[in-house]
Amino acid sequence: MPAPQGEPPVLDDQARFEIIMKHGHQDLVQAVAFNAYGDRCATGSVDGKIRVFNRHRDGMWRLCDNWGAHGGEILDLQWLPPTIYPNLLASMGIEGRFKLWTEDPAAAPGRRFSQRAKGNAKAAFETRSPRSPYRSFSMKHNDETRHTYLALLAADGTLTVLENEVPENLSNYANVDELRVCPKPARGEEASFRVQFDPNPEPCFTALRAGVRADSLSLVVAAMDAVKIYRTRPITTTSYGLQGMGRAFYLAAEVKGHRGLVRDIAWAPGNFRGYDIIATACQDGYVRVVRLDTPFSANEDGKTWAAHDIVVKTGDGAGGGSNIVNARRKRDGKPGSSSGGLITAAAAASGSTTPAGPSSLSTPASVASSLSSTTRDLVPDAGASDETGGTLLDPHGNSSAISSTATSFSGLPPIPDASTHGGGIAAGDRHWTGEAGQVRHTVRELSKLENHRTPVWRVSFDDDGQILGSVGDDGKLLCYRQTPDGSWARSSELTVMKMRMAAP
Structure with missing residues (x-):
C-alpha cells in the first residue's frame, strides 16, 4: 500500500509555464x-x-x-x-x-x-x-x-x-x-x-x-x-x-x-x-x-550534383525531340496554352463538370507557364520544332501546338493509372512497382x-x-x-x- 501523500509542494512564484486555469468546458x-x-x-x-x-x-x-x-x-x-x-x-x-x-x-x-x-x-x-x-x-x-x-x-x-x-x-x-x-x-x-x-x-x-x-x-x-x-x-x-x-x-x-x-x-x-x-x-x-x-x-545512375544533372531532359517518347525542364523549380504557373487549359475550356463550353476521380483530373498548375520560364532561361533555340509534329515553346513563352504525347516533370513519361476500379478507388495499396x-x-x-x-x-x-x-x-x-x-x-x-x- 503506498504511503499517504502529505501536503502538496508549494508552487514557485515564477511559474515556468502558463496555464489556462479554467477552460470552461462542462465535459472532458x-x-x-x-x-x-x-x-x-x-x-x-x-x-x-x-x-x-x-x-x-x-x-x-x-x-x-x-x-x-x-x-x-x-x-x-x-x-x-x-x-x-x-x-x-x-x-x-x-x-x-x-x-x-x-x-x-x-x-x-x-x-x-x-x-x-x-x-x-x-x-x-x-x-x-x-x-x-x-x-x-x-x-x-x-x-x-x-x-x-x-x-x-x-x-x-x-x-x-x-x-x-x-x-x-x-x-x-x-x-x-x-x-x-x-x-x-x-x-x-x-x-x-x-x-x-x-x-x-x-x-x-x-x-x-x-x-x-x-x-x-x-x-x-x-x-x-x-x-x-x-x-x-x-x-x-x-x-x-x-x-x-x-x-x-x-x-x-x-x-x-x-x-x-x-x-x-x-x-x-x-x-x-x-x-x-x-x-x-x-x-x-x-x-x-x-x-x-x-x-x-x-555510380549507378550516372548523376551528380552538377547543374546539367539537376536539369532533367524529358523525352516525348515518340521521337528524338525533347523539352528541357528544371526538375527543382516549382511548377506553379497560371493555366496557359496547354492541354489542361483546353480541358477547362471544353468543360466550361459544355456546361458540365469533371467527374470526381483520379482518372479524370486535370493538373491544378499549368504546364505551359513553368515550361516557358524554364525554356527562356535554359534553351536558346526554344522555338525549334519537335520531330513528332508538335511545336515547343517559343522564346516569348507561347505555344503554337500541343505535343503528341504528354510528358511528366520528373523526367519520365507518365502512364495512365490503369489499376483503378470504379469509384476512383485503386486496387490494393498502390504498391511500388517501378513505374514512371x-x-x-x-x-x-x-x-x-x-x-x-x-x-x-x-x-x-x-x-x-x-x-x-x-x-x-x-x-x-x-x-x-x-x-x-x-x-x-x-x-x-x-x-x-x-x-x-x-x-x-
Whole structure:
C-alpha cells in the first residue's frame, strides 16, 4: 500500500509555464490545438463545443469565442497557417463531419467563428463521406501557390485527398485522388485511423536528387496496426477526349513491427538533414522513431550534383525531340496554352463538370507557364520544332501546338493509372512497382522507446523537429531528443500535480 501523500509542494512564484486555469468546458477536453505563433489555443470537448483562447501581453489566456461545433465529441482540431486571412480552424467530430471555421474579427463574441448563434453554428465549409464516417484529417497550405490540400481518412480505410485552388472560395474543393489504405475493419472491432501531411514545404534535397518532384504531396497514414507512407506521381488523364496531367498516390514505404493499434503519428518538420523522421505511438506501449530515406548512387545512375544533372531532359517518347525542364523549380504557373487549359475550356463550353476521380483530373498548375520560364532561361533555340509534329515553346513563352504525347516533370513519361476500379478507388495499396514517377524509399528504425510502459495515445514534434513529446495512460508528458549517433533518448518528463499557491 503506498504511503499517504502529505501536503502538496508549494508552487514557485515564477511559474515556468502558463496555464489556462479554467477552460470552461462542462465535459472532458478531447482535442487541443495551438496556432503557428503559439498565442491562440483551441480546445474541443466531448460535448461538441469549441473554445478559443488568446494569450495577451500580460501572459494571461482569455476566452475569445465558444460555440457548439459538432453533435458529439470532437476528435481533432487544426489551425491553418496565419498567412491565410482570416484565421481558419478545422475540426472533426465523432459523427464523421469535417468542418472549416473562419473568423470574423469584427463580429460579436459567440459569432466570430460561426455564422449563426451558438446553438446553431454554421461552418464556412462542411463535408462528410456517404459511405463511412471520417475519423481523421490533415490540412496543408502552400504559401507560394496558395493551394490548400485536405486529406480525409474514413472508418472503412478509404483515403480521400482534396485540393482548393481558389483561396478566396473556401467551399470549392476538387478531388485529387482516392484510394483504400487497408481492408474494412470487422463490425464491432476496435479501430484506429490517423493521417498527416508532410509539414515541410517540399521534399528533402536527397529525395529531389533521387527523382521526387518538388511539388509532390507526401503523407503518412496509420490504419489499424499498419503505418504507410504515400507520395504522388504524375499521371496522364483524359477528359473530353483531351489529355491532361494529374496526380496519383503510390505506396512509398511501410513501417512494420507494431503489435497493436497505432494511436497517433507525427512527421518531423525540418528535413534539411537529407532524410525524414516519423514517429508512431502504439497501443503496445512503444514509441517508434523511424527514418525515411530515398537512396541513390552516383555510380549507378550516372548523376551528380552538377547543374546539367539537376536539369532533367524529358523525352516525348515518340521521337528524338525533347523539352528541357528544371526538375527543382516549382511548377506553379497560371493555366496557359496547354492541354489542361483546353480541358477547362471544353468543360466550361459544355456546361458540365469533371467527374470526381483520379482518372479524370486535370493538373491544378499549368504546364505551359513553368515550361516557358524554364525554356527562356535554359534553351536558346526554344522555338525549334519537335520531330513528332508538335511545336515547343517559343522564346516569348507561347505555344503554337500541343505535343503528341504528354510528358511528366520528373523526367519520365507518365502512364495512365490503369489499376483503378470504379469509384476512383485503386486496387490494393498502390504498391511500388517501378513505374514512371515512382521513387524507391527505405525505412530504418532509429529508436524503440518504452518509457511509458502503458499504451501511448499522442506523439508530436516541435516546430524544428528537434524535440519529440509523447503522452500515455500514465498521464506524463515525456520529451525526447536525438543523440549524436542518431538514436532518440528521453530528455525530460512533465507531470501535472496539485500545488498549493504560495501566499503573497
